[in-house]
Amino acid sequence: MKSKSRNFKKNAVAALANSTLQKALQNAKDGFINKRKIALDALPEFEQLRSNAYKIKEHTLKNIEAYLKQFEQQVKNSGGEVHWASNTKEAQNIIVKLCQDAGARSITKGKSMVGEEVALNEALEKAGFETIETDLGEYIIQLAEEPPSHIIAPAVHKSQQQIADLFKEHHKKYNFKSKLETIPEIVDEARKVLRDKFIQADVGITGANFLIAETGSTVIVTNEGNGDLTASLPKTHIVISSIEKVVPTLEDTSVLLRLLARSATGQEITSYTTFFNGPKRNTDLDGPESFHVVLLDNKRSEMLNGEFHDMLRCIHCGACLNHCPVYNTIGGHAYGWVYPGPMGSVLTPLMQGLKESQHLPFASTLCGRCEEVCPMSIPLPQLLRQHRIQAHKEKINSTRSRLALKLWALFALHPLLYRLATNIFVKLLSWLGKTTGSISQLPFSHAWTRSRDLPSPQGQSFISAWKKQQKNKRMSKHD
């Protein structure tokens, strides 16, 4: 998918005006936040787990080369194959080729954000494969031809009515014609339509939440069961994932799993947590005949030793989105690419270029709630600041704001000048607001006054008033 992050401002304004979206966001926010809170309140070990997870991931990143090699070896040992992709284009090519070699016509997909990152569906469809998303949320947005708006709840922006309408339009060809009035009816119809797809598919593609070096396992964490049907029914199972998802041992994975589901949906564990180890064994009665893991780099290796290293700990739980007041106000699409919210505002500039996505790091109040809830202790505000530093260095942000900042810094660094300017400013504003106590219109300040008054100052600045007071005190002492 081509990034639309450049239009962030326009996208955000449109999102604010979209009442269906606003309702959906409100609903989702309360649900996610409350469920996570209940789950964490019941887990006194949360902080311990968090620091445990931090250590595991840091240890892994320090030795990532060795662990990836170990993972690769173990996948081979269990009869599978690992493929390496430096960038998204390579990942597309590898997977298209694998599907062609498998003689595939139809492909089912489990949810994968790395799949979104490499725009896998577009590539597969271009190559002539029928490609069906099987996670209900992903399926819905595939029908709507939209990108996901949340990393764990891709269709969170859609209302029940919109989904029913989509199904009506797209399921005609399968002879489903009745109007879907309830959520169970919608889910049931999706189950029926997708059931056939599962059975017909020649290749199943899933993502992976973790890759385990010790055993060569790829792990998926789901609730619907679609990932397991996608992996187990077709002749070929392809896993698409990225290099930073590697974890040393099964024990380490267990620690991360305890944090993941709770942070994401407030569950202790999801309905299905599955560890895949290669293709079917000789004596197995089902399962795929071939097993491939495609591992994407796409700038991650460059992050390893740089300022954005911490971001490689991310386990994609989505908690930072759910707790972000900006995300909750505008939704995921406004961010313009596949990763929204705080984690997206860190990742998108790294993967799509800072110039292209220059708004994202600035569209945050740095309120710190994301860092507070992040199970992997990722200092998201600091990483956003890091992008801002880069933007300043590269003179990417607007000349107007740079000029204003320069001027302001000039004053701030010359206290006497600063006093003078403050005093004039205070006098002026106090005069403007003297009858009402506040100012409702001010030249060059529409951004503030469009929705707020400006409380007017109190006649003089604090420092001047204090100086005067001190002087009076001294004089009265002398008298």
Next chain:
Amino acid sequence: MTNSRREIFSRLQQASSKTEQKTVTIKEYLSAHKRGVLPVYSENIVKRFISKVESVAATIESIKNITDLSTAIYKYMSCYNIEPKLVAAPSELLKQVKWQKEITVEYRAADAKDITTLTMAYAGIAETGSLVLCSGKESPTTLNFMPDNNICVIQKNKIYPYMEDTWDLLRKAGETMPRSINFITGPSRTADIEQTIQLGAHGPRRLHIIILESSPPR
């Protein structure tokens, strides 16, 4: 494509040579199998398992002996109006069951039309109320995901406190990992429509667990 492999590893190497000396070799780390933080709980593990299973919308009952299984399943099926047809995992134990005549049973992997399956858990996890199923010749994976109703038998002495116990079990068995290890916690569900939880998205709509109290003769 091997080029990309080389490129990726050379980038990683460059980055990691700048980081500090490795303190533990990865071999040591991997073989230590060190457990991380485990949430503490005080309940008896079977009790905990039962209450956790119930909290994720699955149903659960206990039977004394394997000879009680047929009656229990028949009762369950009648209660939910389920056609008494079972596709069962071809496990040693399940194959020994003498089914009452009302139930028809086939031992095989699942296919699209199967309504109810019967499986045998490798282990149970009390911490979360999860069943562990390992694929193999006695345990086809499709049985866990294809049907509307999944009934799973777990021996009481195979309920363990934590997920980590499964790892020790698998290692002790000494075999290579099975193709697929499934931790199953409740029936299939989705919240993709307006955050409303709906059971039975793609996998089973119902999960019924039967604890087998006696350990069967070897």
Next chain:
Amino acid sequence: MRIALFATCLIDTFRPSAGFAVIKLLEQAGYQVDVPELQTCCGQPAYNNGDLKSARKIAQQTIETFKQYEYVIIPSGSCAGMLIHHYPNLFEDNPEWKNKATDLSRRCYEFTIFLHDVCKKISFPIKNKISITCHDSCSSLRETGSKQQTRNLINSNKNLNLIELNDSDTCCGFGGTFCVKYPEISEQMVNDKVANIMATGAEILVSADLGCLLNIAGRLKRLKSPIKVFHIAELLAGETDKAGMGNEI
């Protein structure tokens, strides 16, 4: 003991009465307070907009200005966070200034924390029963961690009836330059905040951060709400009979 007030640029400009209230309370606790005239701004606008060079220079100036004081009191969560947490980070590559910054950060106190942890027994001259609600700034929640202190101070006075806000840990949408860079998003955020404030039915809103207060008072005023807005120091100093922020004097 020499104790200084870092008034912060927003109090200096918009709310001197908050500065005086702080001094009144500190004097009541037995301190003599200095206000170094050479203070300007803590440098957050530069720091948060990626201009590290200016941020460092401003930090150095501030560090020099306050070097001889045993305590530096900062009546704003975000500025306190800047001096205490971010100043030392600014000088990772400069041990000399890193030391100086760390030394300053140890002497800095966010105002409510100082009042609560250091001043100990102090009573507040609040004459009438008032119902209030309190907005915790993001810095006070996550950088200085003064939420509990604020509660304890308020609850120590029988005349204050605190009604807690719904969604109290959500940002008000100020965010420094954020609110003018993305005014539409900021508006929605402050709207949500103000709705929660109005739902409490409290007469007065207080906070220990003037950025949030300007934002919230400005929106309340635009919506013609009768809720009065004060810096928490003004409340504790018993000065809520005066004009609130954005109200006629």
